[in-house]
Amino acid sequence: xxxxxxxxxxxxxxxxxxxxxxxxxxxxxxxxxxxxxxxxxxxxxxxxxxxxxxxxxxxxxxxxxxxxxxxxxxxxxxxxxxxxxxxxxxxxxxxxxxxxxxxxxxx
Amino acid sequence: xxxxxxxxxxxxxxxxxxxxxxxxxxxxxxxxxxxxxxxxxxxxxxxxxxxxxxxxxxxxxxxxxxxxxxxxxxxxxxxxxxxxxxxxxxxxx
Numbered sequence: 001x002x003x004x005x006x007x008x009x010x011x012x013x014x015x016x017x018x019x020x021x022x023x024x025x026x027x028x029x030x031x032x033x034x035x036x037x038x039x040x041x042x043x044x045x046x047x048x049x050x051x052x053x054x055x056x057x058x059x060x061x062x063x064x065x066x067x068x069x070x071x072x073x074x075x076x077x078x079x080x081x082x083x084x085x086x087x088x089x090x091x092x093x094x095x096x097x098x099x100x101x102x103x104x105x106x107x
Numbered sequence: 108x109x110x111x112x113x114x115x116x117x118x119x120x121x122x123x124x125x126x127x128x129x130x131x132x133x134x135x136x137x138x139x140x141x142x143x144x145x146x147x148x149x150x151x152x153x154x155x156x157x158x159x160x161x162x163x164x165x166x167x168x169x170x171x172x173x174x175x176x177x178x179x180x181x182x183x184x185x186x187x188x189x190x191x192x193x194x195x196x197x198x199x200x
């Protein structure tokens with residue numbers, strides 16, 4: 001990547017750092033929060049905003065390298081945007097159904 | 108300028124690997140089955156993002172297809188597991 005112009009490298013770097021921070025914070029919340037319905041929220045942050053940042057950075061870099069707009073990554077973005085609420089809703093309904101059992105962590 | 112992008116790629120890779128580690132810890136510790144399914148969802152999501160970051164580093168387009176396949180099969184797996192937790196069966200007659 002020696003010939004990458006600055007207009008693509010700087011925003012891509014900023015987007016990648018932001019996505020890494022979002023993913024780390026989301027996983028920290030997933031590992032630390034005490035109850036299942038609280039733990040459902042942090043991974044959504046990394047799977048929507050973090051994925052959007054990474055895919056935007058990837059589109060920027062590959063477009064700058066190839067010299068034409070490369071829009072493959074929009075496919076993954078579209079798929080994640082469609083499927084992430086579906087899995088969240090199914091998991092929440094499963095958790096509500098199974099609520100009488102053990103949900104709080106033995107601490 | 109490209110040292111900046113290299114640093115950003117390394118930082119993002121380390122962050123995604125840490126996120127995968129934390130999700131794996133939650134998956135092994137999770138008190139209920141839905142916690143494990145949620146952690147598996149977070150795990151494959153972070154693996155997908157790590158593959159995309161590797162694609163940015165190596166400027167190869169093969170990583171795109173791998174990430175798309177992980178998204179497809181991960182979604183199917185999570186939906187099947189959640190359906191199993193909800194109804195006790197995945198495919199109902």
